Amino acid sequence: MATAATLAASIANDRAPANAISEPPWLKGLILTTALGFFALFLLMPLLAVFAEALRKGWLTYFGALADPDALAAARLTLTVAAVAVPLNLVFGVAAAWTIAKFEFRGKRLLTTLIDLPFSVSPVIAGLIFVLLFGAHGWFGAWLFEHDIKIIFAVPGILMATVFVTFPFIARELIPLMEAQGKEEEEAAVVLGANGLQTLWRVTLPNVKWGLLYGVILCNARAMGEFGAVSVVSGHIRGLTNTLPLHVEILYNEYNFAAAFAVASLLALLAILTLGLKSLVEWRARRGIEHPH
Numbered sequence: 120m121a122t123a124a125t126l127a128a129s130i131a132n133d134r135a136p137a138n139a140i141s142e143p144p145w146l147k148g149l150i151l152t153t154a155l156g157f158f159a160l161f162l163l164m165p166l167l168a169v170f171a172e173a174l175r176k177g178w179l180t181y182f183g184a185l186a187d188p189d190a191l192a193a194a195r196l197t198l199t200v201a202a203v204a205v206p207l208n209l210v211f212g213v214a215a216a217w218t219i220a221k222f223e224f225r226g227k228r229l230l231t232t233l234i235d236l237p238f239s240v241s242p243v244i245a246g247l248i249f250v251l252l253f254g255a256h257g258w259f260g261a262w263l264f265e266h267d268i269k270i271i272f273a274v275p276g277i278l279m280a281t282v283f284v285t286f287p288f289i290a291r292e293l294i295p296l297m298e299a300q301g302k303e304e305e306e307a308a309v310v311l312g313a314n315g316l317q318t319l320w321r322v323t324l325p326n327v328k329w330g331l332l333y334g335v336i337l338c339n340a341r342a343m344g345e346f347g348a349v350s351v352v353s354g355h356i357r358g359l360t361n362t363l364p365l366h367v368e369i370l371y372n373e374y375n376f377a378a379a380f381a382v383a384s385l386l387a388l389l390a391i392l393t394l395g396l397k398s399l400v401e402w403r404a405r406r407g408i409e410h411p412h
Contacts, residue, residue: 172380184378193366201342212289220297246351272354280348292334329404
């Protein structure tokens with residue numbers, strides 16, 4: 120009996136801390152209700168409203184808005200800018216993360232801080248910086264005009280603005296991941312005779328492949344959806360320098376609401392696809408951690 124009583128008391132003592140820190144059911148319900156209410160009010164309802172407004176006048180109007188030459192030109196430009204900006208950021212992100220995580224050098228903290236600069240600068244201000252540099256009255260404006268090179272109100276300016284606002288995404292995903300993995304495997308590869316490129320390609324990148332893919336997905340989503348910086352440098356020229364977000368703004372300002380929401384629904388679908396890919400990458404990354412082999 121004494122043994123049984125002692126065992127029961129021991130079990131009770133073991134369970135006491137867990138019960139002491141557990142939340143009461145009403146608090147859990149309140150937190151869950153608040154979270155779901157916030158999700159429904161600020162995320163789900165606006166998303167449903169976009170599709171509802173886009174289809175209000177029927178499928179014919181919907182597909183007609185998407186097939187409009189200006190909309191197709193905006194879609195092509197958006198995809199082109201993303202197709203150029205993402206690989207550039209991929210190269211920069213891998214190089215910056217590898218340098219910061221694997222090497223010690225003077226100015227390391229400064230480089231890390233500069234990578235975060237686009238997060239702290241308004242996209243509109245970023246666009247104005249490029250106008251100040253490459254605009255008609257900018258620092259290099261006269262030289263560009265003499266050589267018939269157009270950056271502002273043209274595709275190069277849109278590309279530069281997009282690269283600026285998106286370049287932290289891949290680097291910021293990889294830096295903490297590479298730092299957490301340490302340098303032992305790379306040092307072992309060097310001892311076995313691998314050069315720097317072989318070490319990067321065969322050791323470093325395979326270890327961070329899911330984080331790298333995650334950063335690429337986020338970078339691509341931001342590149343396709345960027346509005347502020349692109350709006351400043353684009354000039355809003357129909358069929359030439361309008362991306363999809365800018366095309367939506369023009370349609371809405373012209374009170375062409377059906378077409379505006381139709382194009383906006385295309386961006387929403389791209390966002391949903393991005394979210395699905397992001398969730399898939401997170402799931403595969405968790406499986407890789409739980410089942411490394």
